[in-house]
Amino acid sequence: MTPSPGYPLHRPELLDRLREGDALLVRTMPETKAFGAGEHVIAAEERSETVYRLQTGWLCRTRTLPDGRRQIIAIFLPGDLCGVRSMLLNPQPEGLQCLTPATVSLIEQSRLAELVRMNGSVALRVMWQLSEDERRLHNSVIGLGRGNADERIASMLVDLRERLGQLGLATDDGFRLPLTQQQIGDYLGLTVVHVNRVLRRLRESGVVSLAGKAVTIHDWAALESIANPVLDVFERRAARRRTARA
């Protein structure tokens, strides 16, 4: 559940402290809360004095436009810290919503701030989260701004497979993807209809298949070559490792 080797981090010597910080944080967040799929951990425009650490399940940041268009801005997996930004910017225009049933542990912002001040490892852990969030947002911007539908879908699969792999939640050739095609569309800036068509093409060309919630990657090399242009260095490295193994 904690950052592990291979994670995007340029100074491996920090890894131990990062884990230490995470462990310490978890220990000081005994209170947990459970949510059902679709529930809001924080509603849009709602004030929140709490920072969450996702323990199980999937969360996302979403924004719904006045006319109903919807965008999933980021996807959070177990281990991620959510809501650090709200320490300064509150309420945020975005909601934090459950994609699956989820459990989170809680900490008051003020308490976390204090911990960060007192303990360098916790500070490192928080910094790493902010840094990682930003990396992912950059990648989203690249994909949405310059990627076509195929590239967006392929890179999403590569990215999620890598993140889930770090958590021990993926096998060599697949993982569980608890998103509806509508939600995939909302994440990638596409319509359901088009997501469906792209997935069909990928299935028919034997690259990946999505049966229900189960993703199976049949041809890593092909998937990587589709996603490649919009991957960042870290993702590309991870994808190549996969390709090599297959």
Next chain:
Amino acid sequence: MTPSPGYPLHRPELLDRLREGDALLVRTMPETKAFGAGEHVIAAEERSETVYRLQTGWLCRTRTLPDGRRQIIAIFLPGDLCGVRSMLLNPQPEGLQCLTPATVSLIEQSRLAELVRMNGSVALRVMWQLSEDERRLHNSVIGLGRGNADERIASMLVDLRERLGQLGLATDDGFRLPLTQQQIGDYLGLTVVHVNRVLRRLRESGVVSLAGKAVTIHDWAALESIANPVLDVFERRAARRRTARA
């Protein structure tokens, strides 16, 4: 040059400390460096142990895909801190490039880290920057994922007008926009050709005109109503203030 009232910040009582932190930071960054338009402050994939505070000019984060497609991920204006993330993730896949001639002041990451530990106001200043960067990235994701060309251009203009206004670099009805149409396209995920067409339409309908580098906003209400769906709360508030005044 420092964060001022009206800035996206939910606790106005922090404003003074924020300014204090910024002032302190500036005082400990006596060394400055000048760059020409187009020059790279940090090249893509280059290691950097330095954090920059932009003093004058415009910078941007960019990524160029292997096949030449280019995306401007973020635009930085005077007062912004750039490169904080590189403390943990280094080198980054993105470059930091000058959109205009620019001067920056420098500080070593390690020295900044120490300052942050020692001084709460500086820590606040750094946190605020991270928070603000993320807010802007969220907005980019919304615009790129769900906005059409008109909305993207209108919201860019509203956003820049607001940020420049805070810096005293905009008048009530306009500002200087030192971007080529190509760069606007790279920022908004559009082609030059299309940017040009949208700008023409906006000009012909008497909403805004871009003559050379000078933006003049003729009809705030119209611009706001185009941009509105993809604006966040803060931008919307700012745009309404403008509309009311005009």
Next chain:
DNA sequence: CGTCGGCTTGAGGGAAATCAAACGATGTGG
């Protein structure tokens, strides 16, 4: 004076959206 970068406009094409409808699984209440 020629060239180069940026702006502008036209014609045509294509990727993805929209509109519309059917299908299968799941659930549920009479």
Next chain:
DNA sequence: CCACATCGTTTGATTTCCCTCAAGCCGACG
């Protein structure tokens, strides 16, 4: 237990927004 509603997926037909390709224009600059 079956009729029926709901939710997600799938597919077809049509439209539209934006891209691509192409070329002309203008001002700056050597």
